[in-house]
Amino acid sequence: MLFSEAWLRHYINPNLSTEELAEALTMAGLEVEDVTSMAPAFTGVVVAEVLTCRDHENSDHLHVCEVNAGTGETLQIVCGAPNVRAGIKVACATIGAVLPGDFKIKKSKLRGVVSMGMLCSTRELGINDEHGGIWILPDDAPVGVDIREYAKLDDARIEIKLTPNRGDALSLVGVARDLHAVTGAPLHLPETVKVEPTTDEVLPVAVEASDLCGRFSGRVIRGVNAKAKTPAWMKERLEGAGQRSISALVDISNYVMLELGRPTHFFDLSKIENGSLTVRWGREGEEVKLLNGQTKAIDDYYGVICDGDTPECLAGIMGGEKTSISDETTDLFIEAAFWQQEAVQGRCRKLNFSTDAAYRFERGVDFSTTAEHLEYVTKLVLDICGTPETKTGPVDDRILALPERKPVAMRVDRCLKVIGMPIPVESMEETFKRLGFAYEFDGSVFTVTPPAYRFDIEIEEDLIEEVARLYGYEKLPDRPPMAPAAMKSPKENSRSAHALRLAMANLGYQELINFSFVPEAWEKDFAANETPIKLLNPIASHLSVMRTQLVGGLVDILKYNLNRRAERVRVFELGRVFLPDPAVDDGEWTVKGVRQPLHIAGLAYGPAVNPQWGVPARAVDFFDLKGDLERLVAPLKARFVRASFPGLHPGRSAAVYIGEKRIGFIGELHPRTCRTYDLPHAPIVFDIEVQPLLTTELPVYRPVSKFQPMTRDIAVVVPADMEVARLNRAVHNAQVADPRLAPVADFRLFDLYRPKDPEAAGEKSLAFAVELVARGEEPVTEEEADAAMKAILEVLEREGAHLRS
Structure with a gap:
């Protein structure tokens, strides 16, 4: 929310400096982000x-002007602006002036003609980015007065960073109302003068969806002058709020x-072909061309205002191009509606653009x-654009379904406990x-009815917050906290995801944090997932589905x-x-129909080790990452079984098991x-579940044998x-049941031989x-050793091995 300090002080003028004013707003919860x-x-x-x-004699675009700058002498200034002409008031930089960017004005010659200054545009003065020509001032601007003083360029521009719940502060009146509550300074709100109708004309409006539009007010005005100039005071305030003046009618709406x-929203009445409007939900297959030039396909997710039954505007978001006003407009239909919050929320994200109107409606507008x-x-329209022929119809106000403002109770004892300091009951009452706020007080409980513009007051804690912020954060x-804090030791057989x-960091890996929503192509390439969970309102068009694997983000x-x-x-x-x-139901940490397990994934690419003299250079391979993964899961024992997976080399991939x-x-x-x-080269990747790794085996003490x-x-x-893992597992499982294998402490592969004879290529040793x-x-005897070896051979033979001759 951006506005000028002078505009705010028009409604409330506390005895505070600019810095004190910004501090008061911030401490009241309206954080001032910047003051310029x-x-x-x-x-x-x-x-x-x-x-x-x-015209300049030696140029086809320069002009030679004689200018009265209030110095007592006429200045000759060469100017190239297309809109310069005799009789206008301008901003003139005299000799010795210093413009933004430390640009100094000196006496100079342009194409042989002396120039004693410079006629400035607003962009050259750093006011805005417009550069269609020099800045033309009103005819009554006093010659010789410093332009900073005349145009109030030293006025502060205040930018407020609002929290999403404070939609009421998205206006000057809302900010002034809050500042009045904080400072107690007198508040002067704009006066509403009832305009008596001069005609009975009413545009028929049918509201078919009360869950879309809770209230619809409209009025017909004929015979306006759309080419009228926007008053200087309105332009000044709009520019202070970062708005560019467009035309009188558009400026009035923005103001x-x-x-x-x-x-x-202002409709050009002559462009409403069917002579009536319909407010309803959209239908599949419909589309609407908007004021921003975009044509959007719509369905029943969007509310629309129809010309007859043809969608013309997106309700609460943006008007349509066909019925938009222009400088040729003479007849208006003005709409001021209350669009339900839920009917607007989320729609702009799906449309990939946002509007000031939707930003307010989705937070709640005074109904x-x-x-x-x-x-x-x-x-305002009559004062600025009215003509002797202007005729005004009555206000057609249709109330359908307004939000119920339920009373909220605040217990005095609860308020004191939450805030943690003694606040007088009189201060609480003064806050409301x-x-x-309308309220009742029975000596221990305040019962407050929130006003129509405060959608954030719903529960007791909301009222407690109001008391705290007005009393003064x-x-x-x-x-310090009064409750004793005691560190609890974690279970010995558990570990955290951290x-x-x-x-992984100790193994030399750098952690990434990627979005949980990914391109749909990643799911197809790395998970063969043709039906991923799609997002209704993706933050970007390509990040449209929820991931089922982490490899895509690592590869990216x-x-x-x-x-x-x-x-x-x-x-x-x-x-x-x-x-x-x-099988998943809705819960505090779950969403119905979606399981959300934690995974950990890693990727290794490039040389196995950093280049050095002692180790030959080689590329990282499957077994390097397998070793890192085994270290990660330790003391658990990972088992690897050959398998194929989407996106991976079929002969160089494996499933990872913990137990079964x-x-x-x-x-x-x-x-x-x-x-x-x-x-250019293939990386090695892994992706595993986290939960099975969080419970580890407890260490078991065994005395070291003295033999x-x-x-x-x-x-x-x-x-x-x-x-080989199959043989290792078979021997390990046999140890549980076969007492002959009790002495076996280790069974490991130390040699592999593949015969070169083609006839024996189907075997390996x-x-x-x-x-x-x-x-x-007692030591292991030869008989026990022979029995153990015999038992091992029996196990291996059952798995299809035979003793090498």
């Missing part, structure tokens, strides 16, 4: 009159929206004053009086880094994915996927495609080292 002057610093610019203007917080504000608008004591982050960041000449990339992300699941539960996948990106995403371990080897021949350790007070 209407124009940057410059000196030496005065009001001047152009006495004569002739009322900023002053009263009342969005209105009790549409008719009064329509009278106010009418008076200054805010203009700066008065709240800074007290511990996984630390583990990899590409970003490669474009900046990164050679070695290690990144990871811990975040939620979104999976359709009909599959928790994710690991693998090298498919060459086709690499080409799709312009990657030296015994080592035996066993070599077997197995089919070439058999996984595996050699395992078996470590045997005594479990009691």
Whole structure:
């Protein structure tokens, strides 16, 4: 919300400096984000009159002007502006003036003609960006007066950063009303004068949806002069609020929206072909061409105002091009409606644009004053654009379904407990009086009925907040918490998700935080998901679905880094994915039909290690990332089973298991996927669930044997495609039931041989080292060792292996 200090002080003028005024607003909850002057610093610019203007002899676009700047002598100034002419008042920078950007005005020659100054545009003075010509001032501007003084360019421009619940402060009247409550200074609100109708004409309006429009007020005005000039005072206030003056009628609509917080819409009555308007919800297949030139397809998600039954405007958002006003407009229909908040909220995001009107309606606009504000608008139109032929119809006010303002109770004891300091009951009562709230007080409870413009007052805590902010946030004591805080030790067999982050960081990976909504192509490429959860209102058109995997975001960041000449990339992300699941119901942390588990994913690309003299250079491979993943899940034991996954190389990918539960996948990106995403080499990625990793195994104490371990080897021949993990798992499971395997402390592969003979290519030889350790007070005997080896061989043979000869 942007406005000039002078405009605000027109309604309320507390005895405060600009800085004190900004502080008072901020401490009242209307945070002042910035205070600037209407124009940057410059000196030496005065009001001047152009006495004569002739064409430059040596130029086809320059003019030689004689100017009276109030210095006692006529100045000759060369000017190239297309709108310069004799008889106008202008802003003239005299010799010695310093303009924004430290641009100094000196005596100069332009095409052989001496120039004793410069006629300035508003852009050259830093007031705005308009540069269609020099700044032409009103005819009554006094010659010789400093332009900063005349145009009030030293006035402060205040910008307020509002919280979403304070829609009532999106107007000068709303800000002034709040400032009155804080300071107690007299408040002077704009007067509403009832305009008596001079004709009985009413435009028929049918409101078919009360859940869209709760109140509709309209009025016909014929015979206006749309070419009338906007008054200087209105232009000045609009410019102070960052608005560009367009035309008198448009400026009136914008002015009322900023002053009263009342969005209105002006229809060109002659362009309403069907002679009536209909307010309803849109229908599938309809479209509307808007004032911004865009044509939007609509459905029953949007409310519309129809010319007859043809959609013409988006209700509460933007008017249509066909019935828009222009300089040729003579007959108006002015609409001031109350659009239900829920009927406007979210629509602009889906349309990919926002409007000032929708910004206010979705936060709540005063529904009790549409008719009064329509009278106010009418008076402005008649005063500025009225003619002797102007005829005004009556206000057609239709009330359908207005929000119910339910009383809210505030207990005095509860207020004191929440705020945490003794506030007199008289101060609480004064708060509601200054805010203009209707209330009753029985000695212990205030029962307050919120006004129609305060949609944020719904529960007891809202009233407590009003008491606290008007009493003064700066008065709240800074007290430490009284309740004792005790640190609770986490369970020994658990760890947090943050511990996984630390583990990845210790492994040399950089954490990423990506959006949970992703391009639909990522879901197809990395999850083969043809039906992802789609967003109704995506923040960007390409971020349209919810992710079911994290790999797409890692690959996207990899590409970003490669474009900046990164050679070695290690990144990871811990975040939620979104999976359709009909078994999930709505809850405090759940959404019906959507399961949202935490996943952690990592990506490795480039050299396995940073270049150094002691290690040969090689690219990172599957087994490097597999080792990192095993370190991440430790002390849990990860199991890897060959499997294919979307987007991954079918022969270089595997499913990841913890026990019997599959928790994710690991693998090298498919060459086709690499080409799709312009990657010169394939990265290695993994994506696993977090929850199974948060419960770990408790360490079990075992005394170190006082006897030296015994080592035996066993070599077997197995089919070439058999996984070593299968044999390891079989031996591990057999230890539970076979007492002969009790001494086995370790069983690990140490050699792999693939025969070169083509006839034996279907087999491979595996050699395992078996470590045997005594479990009691006696060493492992040869007989026990032989029995253990025999038991291992039996297990391996059951899995399809046979002893190598």
